[in-house]
Amino acid sequence: MADDLGRRTTRHAVVIGGSLAGLLAARVLAEHAEKVTVVERDRLPEGPEARPGVPQGRHLHVLIEGGQQALDELLPGFTDELGKLGAPKMGIPRDMVQWQNGRWFRRSAATAHFFTGPRAQLEWLVRQRVLADPRVELVEGVETVGLTGDSSRVRGVRLRERGAGVDKKTRTLAADLVVDASGRSTKAADWLADIGAEAPHEETLETGLAYATRVYGSPVGGPDTDALGYYVVPNPSQVYGGVVLPLGDGRHLVTLSGLRGDEPPVEEGAFEEYAKRLPHPVIGDWLARAEPESPVYGFRKTANVRRRYDRPGRRPAGFLATGDALCAFNPIYGQGMAVAALNAVALRRALADPGRTPTTRVVQRALLDSSRQAWDISAGADKKMPGATGDAANPGPLDRAVGWYLGRVQQRVAGDPAVGAAFRAVSNLTAPLTSLFAPSVARAVLFGPPVETPAEPPLRREA
Ligand SMILES: Cc1cc2nc3c(=O)[nH]c(=O)nc-3n(C[C@H](O)[C@H](O)[C@H](O)COP(=O)(O)OP(=O)(O)OC[C@H]3O[C@@H](n4cnc5c(N)ncnc54)[C@H](O)[C@@H]3O)c2cc1C
Incomplete structure (x- = not known):
């Protein structure tokens, strides 16, 4: 043959x-x-x-948009069925309180959506x-x-x-x-x-990233908010991450992450304590108001x-x-x-x-x-994490210039809805990386000042 x-x-x-x-x-x-x-x-x-x-x-x-489109192509009607099973669909940045690179994202109109819910x-x-x-x-x-x-x-x-x-x-x-x-x-x-x-x-x-995850019920009391989830994104100068997302049945999945040498613990009580390493108490406060409903599961590969x-x-x-x-x-x-x-x-x-x-x-x-x-x-992003190892960790000839440009993109994604939309389309795998260099985006990235972002976690969507 x-x-x-x-x-x-x-x-x-x-x-x-x-x-x-x-x-x-x-x-x-x-x-x-x-x-x-x-x-x-x-x-x-x-x-x-x-x-x-x-x-x-x-x-x-989370199932990002590129995956939703591919699944619908392979199995027509798949995402409708997933939604009917109860998997929550969240609009970004509208539905989530997100901290990244020292800024809170404006909760402006959603330009991308992802599904959460149990992977199983x-x-x-x-x-x-x-x-x-x-x-x-x-x-x-x-x-x-x-x-x-x-x-x-x-x-x-x-x-x-x-x-x-x-x-x-x-x-x-x-x-x-x-x-x-x-x-x-x-x-x-x-x-x-x-x-x-x-x-x-x-x-x-390899960055040595480790996850620890636990299921929680809904929090009792706390600030009045329409946020469906919370996300503190790690970066090279702040390596701790935290996410709270709904499972679609009244429960939530909470993941904390950290790097080699200071991994999030799986012991009772220590998990919640670890949340104090995050640069803001918003997730720690949320955990203090919610009851855990599972052991803590760790993952290091x-x-x-x-x-x-x-x-x-x-x-x-x-x-x-x-x-x-x-x-x-x-x-x-x-x-x-x-x-x-x-x-x-x-x-x-x-x-x-x-x-x-x-x-x-x-x-x-x-x-x-x-x-x-x-x-x-x-x-590309992991190369910049402290202590990253492996043969792909070595910088390539274009890394410096691209890194400089992407650094300016990062300074603007939280506040500038147009730059944010372009960035989300790329990271959701629905637009090519080159679209970040399109003239309308490049103008804002190269010449526009970073747009102001909320000083505190924005608890309500923008009108
Ligand atoms: C902590 C963590 C969080 C993640 N979060 C996300 C996320 O938010 N969004 C996202 O899109 N992706 C996420 N991923 C990635 C995602 O889990 C995988 O990319 C996805 O499951 C596709 O996996 P796969 O089918 O290639 O492999 P797997 O899902 O790992 O499945 C491999 C299968 O092969 C079987 N198998 C293995 N060896 C043998 C053998 N010798 N003979 C027979 N069967 C065998 C296993 O039992 C298993 O069923 C995450 C991964 C991790 C580790």
Whole structure:
């Protein structure tokens, strides 16, 4: 078989990992393959519940606009259904009290919206929609432990049952195409080495960011406000972060973040105490008025990691990577789910492109390209964090000039609605980075003085 992932040759595709990236890839592959098997190591819950294979699922997850658009393209009507399930949709900057770079954002008209709510609910909805397709089969409670084939072509996967009292012998499942969607801890490098192929170079950039998250009920008393959430954004000179967002059922998810050496604690009481490190007491005061309803969950695997399958190397045809297994981001920028969906849209376009044979290399490059903007945002900002490590932490030739310009953008996003709108469109992955340099934005950034911002947390929306 030629190095071709196209419609005529791919009879059976196997996707490793049944989370967002895997399910969305399966959705697209079902349009081309006779059968798609999604292999998931967890036994998946009936309902929208957290599960061990996705430990980040207990932490705050927002679905930004680029992800909403991609999901609606892949699964028409998806965001309407998500809203009907109760996921809150928040307008930014209108609905949130936000502190960033020493300024409070004006709560002017919303120019972007994101969904909050439990990640498990979002994944469950994707799962229902994708598995309704009879061409997609889920094999659960089964772990992929390797590949079959050789360095020129992958021919399937090696699987092992999970759980007590099951047969631990491995079995093979043949496939014309294997897609790795097993997340940021993927073992693909070992799997490739085992069949004599080369692992991709891993570009990394780690700030040592750590999350701690806890569920709270609604606060009692306190100032009269129409704010739906609170967000203190960390930056290089103030490294602590705090977010309060509604879950849609009267409860809230609160995440505190800090860097290596002073991570937020998971012990009872210490979590609330840690909020005092934030540059303003607004979140600490909120916590003092609300009852906790869960333990505190910690999370520390937050490095940016990009696997460069696009670079030359002895790699087999018939093997692709998507989602976090391809490119995982510092979660603080809220991009990973959106990129998983954008990867699937890129996969769909590459497979359907009449002008180009969808070879493994061509399709893998298209997937990487669809992660590029999110990487540039996340890695670009993280380079400036104190103590950032990894090969992507080294400044590039343009970093200084771009950094100077973006510094001026940052001084204006909180107060200037036009600059704020442009910045939000870029960070929501609905406009290219270059739109920040459009003449109307550049004029305000280069020549306009920073617009005045509220002196205190703005508790009410602007009229
Ligand atoms: C703390 C935190 C907060 C985040 N917040 C946001 C946010 O606000 N907004 C946002 O868009 N993104 C956020 N993300 C990113 C987001 O969680 C991921 O990008 C998203 O879930 C896409 O993941 P995925 O499907 O590629 O991998 P995952 O969701 O990690 O899923 C991998 C799947 O593969 C399975 N698996 C793993 N190994 C094997 C194997 N060998 N065999 C079979 N199955 C296997 C796992 O069980 C799991 O189901 C956050 C991430 C973290 C860590």
